[in-house]
Amino acid sequence: MTLMPGRGIAQHTPLRAPYRTFIEPHIDAIGFAAPRLPVMSCLDRKQLASGDDVRDLFRRNPTDPISLPYVYDGMRERDVQLGVVVGPAIPAGMLRIPFPVVHVEQPEHIEKVVSSVFELGIEYPETGLAPC
DSSP: OOOOTTOOSOOSSGGGHHHHHHHHHHHHTSOOOOOSSOEEOSSSSSEEOSHHHHHHHHHHTTTSOOOHHHHHHHHHHTTOOOEEEESSSSOTTSSOOSSOEEEESSGGGHHHHHHHHHHHTOOOOSSSOOOO
């Protein structure tokens, strides 16, 4: 268990059951599609392959313990060259992630993502998606 600095509530614990009960109907109303880019689960050591997998992750996330090593081990296995942490989810420097990571908490941080892609010489994967 890791206590996050500056957090006033428990996350990813059965103590969040009332929130999960509240949010589930909203999650169920969302149409989830299979990810077009690889998405790793923080709840299980697997890649999410379907819309149902993604929905299940959102349902379970409030109450089930997470493992960030599941995510970054899966990313490393797929030769990820840069990670982007969106929002105040993981304080910078808290984990030893085995590849460069840019934290985006403000719109102006997007510039660092773009410059990091350029500086690292990252080529856009062949996904059928246009680069940003």
